[in-house]
Amino acid sequence: MAPLNILIVGCSIAGPALATFLLLSTLPTSEKPRITILERSSALRTQGQNIDIRGVGVTMIRKLGLEAVIRASSTGEEGVRWVTKDNRVWASHPAGNDGELHTPTSGIEIMRGRLADICLKRSKALRDEVEQEGGTGIKYIFGDYLDELDQQEDDDGMQQVHVRFAKSGDRRTYDVVIGADGLHSQTRKMAWGIEGETDRVKRLDMFGAFFSIPPEKTDTTWRRCFHTTGRRLIMLRPDVQSGRTTAFLSVVNAKDRRLAAVAADGSHGPDALAAQKALIKGYFHDAGWESERILREMTAAEDFYYEVVAQVKMDKWSKGRVVLVGDAAYCASPLSGMGATLALYGAYNLAGALTRHPQDPGAAFAEYEERMRAAVGEAQKLVPGQLRIMNPETAWGVWFVDALVRLLVWSRLLNLLFKLKGQKKESVHVEEYGLRELPEWTE
Ligand SMILES: Cc1cc2nc3c(=O)[nH]c(=O)nc-3n(C[C@H](O)[C@H](O)[C@H](O)COP(=O)(O)OP(=O)(O)OC[C@H]3O[C@@H](n4cnc5c(N)ncnc54)[C@H](O)[C@@H]3O)c2cc1C
Known part of the structure; x- marks a missing residue:
């Protein structure tokens, strides 16, 4: 079986986590996917502040062998x-603990840049292993981006994605292109069209x-x-x-x-x-x-x-052989505290589905979508008017919110609210795809 030739656009959390999960398939080395990760920035972007890993996110970092680090x-x-x-x-x-109570501070808080760095290093360590076994592993391209993306069928009726790299001018063809390029995803704009972006990206x-x-x-x-x-x-x-x-x-x-x-x-x-x-x-x-x-x-x-605080909402996360993962597909906004967790969980389910259906990306994308919808829906839930109520305009409003939070904490009602917002077991099913177990990784 010919290996899938995959381009992942974006090297932050979702991108390298996805590449790692893809290489954990138990397919023979010669059949493991050939992966390229493309990052627009000339080096890993380390900006950003404290982000949370909650609930199923903890299971994901365990599967990546990254919990200890x-x-x-x-x-x-x-x-x-x-x-x-x-x-x-x-x-x-x-x-809070690792998910049952959705408290503002989660069980695991980490700087975004540090998490991105760990995910990248983890993928490189596995790439080295696969290369030693004779596989192609992962190729990383920093400082470039796509300026053309076009999907066509080849002579055998197989759909393929043709892209052009803007800086190098290289034209290449992939079986699958995955947009892991965040809230302002260019992959999303190129595949779905710029019109409709204001409906997909809901500014808060x-x-x-x-x-x-x-x-x-x-x-x-x-x-x-x-x-x-x-x-x-x-x-x-x-x-x-x-x-x-x-x-x-x-x-x-x-x-x-x-x-x-x-x-x-x-x-x-x-x-x-x-x-x-x-x-x-x-x-x-x-x-x-x-x-x-x-x-x-x-x-x-x-x-x-x-950054603007926004959520991405789409009816479908794939179009032909292009699929989105992480913030590009379902950004829940920093208000949710779920961005990194959804990116990791999405990477796992997409890699798992592609491993299960290596000859049929369409079936893989449908399975990925089915696995993710409930968790994304939960993470994106906002109480109507929440932002305006919690961020008052007037001095009286500030006094009211202060008093309200004090009352909620004192009466322990806040814990009840955090419990309701905590992850419900049925929305975070962890499907087993037979991926290889990884030991804990050390730098
Ligand atoms: C610089 C930065 C700072 C952030 N800071 C915070 C924060 O403080 N708090 C918080 O809650 N969330 C923050 N986020 C968002 C958070 O990282 C995500 O919610 C979550 O981790 C999901 O990550 P992701 O991998 O899906 O997307 P992102 O983390 O957004 O990563 C997208 C990656 O794609 C790259 N990219 C974008 N466009 C292209 C393109 N055309 N071609 C190639 N590559 C491209 C970006 O440079 C980036 O590396 C930040 C994101 C970024 C990029």
């Missing part, structure tokens, strides 16, 4: 404290800046959350690994078009970063609490990352 790389966050402008704690909640009218700053005495191993008027929120979080404090500043606003404009696709250059920082400064200069310190440090922050 990921737990050892944890940010060390002990829980969340809501604070007033004079830094008084008015409510607090400790870190929230915009956020993520960066790290040097710690000060008020920073501890607890996350601090500060709400203020104008629907503004500031979060400071620990990262015991780097010794830095991570900051998340968000604003909910449906009217100010500048907030979306500065986040336009591919806006990672110096001018775009300067415009994003200036806008955030304008929004938070009078926010009080520790905003002066945070904004001062933001100016120099080299890991600054700005």
Whole structure:
């Protein structure tokens, strides 16, 4: 049987995890897929702050042999404290377990860049093994992207995907192209068409800046959350690994078009970063609490990352021989705390289905879709009006939310809400595809 020739677009969490799972199939080495991972950035992107691995995500990192290294790389966050402008704690909640309670701080918190680095190294270690056995393993291409994608049948009636690499100009043909290229996926736009993107990407009218700053005495191993008027929120979080404090500043606003404009696709250059920082400064200069310190440090922050908060919703995640995984297909937004978990679980189910149906990608995509729908639906659930209620406009609104959270914590009703949001067993079935078991990996 000829091996599948697969292109994975995007090297973050979903991309390398998928490549690893694909190489764990027990097919003979000569029949294992030939994988290329294409990343637009010239090197692995390490920006981003604390992200969670919850519920079935923990099972996935176990299957990748990464549980020990990921737990050892944890940010060390002990829980969340809501604070007033004079830094008084008015409510607090400790870190949850691995999924049953959907608490703000999950059992495993890790910096996004560190997780991406671990996933990439894991895939490279397995690639080396497969190559030693005579297989083709994984080829990595950084600093390029696709500017053409076209699906056609070959002379034998087999559908294939023809692509062009924008920088090198190379034209290549693949049996399957997988978009693991995140919220703004170009693969999705090229395969499904640019029209319809606004229906697929549901903006939540929230915009956020993520960066790290040097710690000060008020920073501890607890996350601090500060709400203020104008629907503004500031979060400071620990990262015991780097010794830095991570900051998340968000604003909910449906009217100010500048907030979306500065986040336009591919806006990672110096001018775009300067415009994003200036806008955030304008929004938070009078926010009080520790905003002066945070904004001062933001100016120099080299890991600054700005993003629209959005969810991706699609009726189908595949079109012909093109399929999407992770945020590209079903971004649940940072509000869900489920992005990395869905990316890992999606990578596992897609790889498993392709292993089960190596000659029939269409059947594999249908199976992958069926396995994922329930978990994605759960993760994307938002309480109607949640963002506006939890991010009030007025001083009275802030007082009300403060009082509400305090009451919910005090009465333990918050635990009940976290339990309802926790993963339900039936939505996280882990199908066994007969993939090889991996021992724990060490760097
Ligand atoms: C830089 C960055 C910072 C982030 N920070 C946070 C955070 O602080 N908190 C949070 O909750 N979530 C954050 N996220 C999102 C989080 O990583 C995802 O929700 C989750 O981990 C799922 O990952 P993914 O692999 O599906 O997609 P992503 O992590 O979004 O990765 C997509 C990858 O595809 C690459 N790519 C994009 N377009 C192309 C293209 N045309 N060709 C080739 N490659 C392309 C990107 O450079 C990136 O490496 C961040 C994502 C990125 C890219």
